[in-house]
Ligand SMILES: O=C(O)CCC(=O)C(=O)O
């Protein structure tokens with residue numbers, strides 16, 4: 001089968017996965033070339049790196065940030081900061097196109113005033129995973145999280161408000177966007193270890209952008 005770079009089989013579907021949580025299938029497809037160009041510039045300023053968790057583990061996902069605030073982790077905890085700890089300089093500016101995509105996707109999902117000031121970019125290789133966690137380092141939970149997936153497919157775990165709640169397994173493809181907010185904002189979520197299913201644009205890589213109002 002020919003691989004269509006500009007559609008996946010579910011493009012245009014909006015799947016509700018919680019009272020205020022949606023998967024917007026293929027919503028970011030048209031933005032993919034611009035997102036990828038921007039990443040190449042961004043990573044020259046703030047390269048992808050493997051951070052250490054407060055528990056002393058090295059994350060299998062490599063990450064970087066853009067925007068006024070960037071998320072980082074080390075032995076002493078998780079935090080947002082206005083500077084990249086690697087360089088001591090400000091994180092790269094969030095490109096306008098990122099802002100446009102994130103605020104439009106949020107609006108489609110019922111959050112019309114989303115203005116992210118942080119974009120965390122995760123890079124997964126085969127075997128990389130992200131264990132169940134809540135996004136709770138942001139100052140105000142009234143803003144949603146907008147998550148954009150590019151490259152290799154992944155299985156997103158979408159659990160409940162308790163770590164032990166059963167998690168749904170949601171396949172995410174290149175171009176899919178997930179938005180969760182309101183009563184769903186603090187739901188546990190994660191990514192199962194990635195299988196190696198090379199993508200025609202990115203090869204054996206998955207990129208995920210999570211947009212947040214952090215400050
Ligand atoms: O990679 C994903 O789809 C999820 C990323 C995530 O949960 C996070 O960065 O906090």
Ligand SMILES: [Fe+2]
Pocket residue numbers: 133134135189
């Ligand atoms: Fe998260």
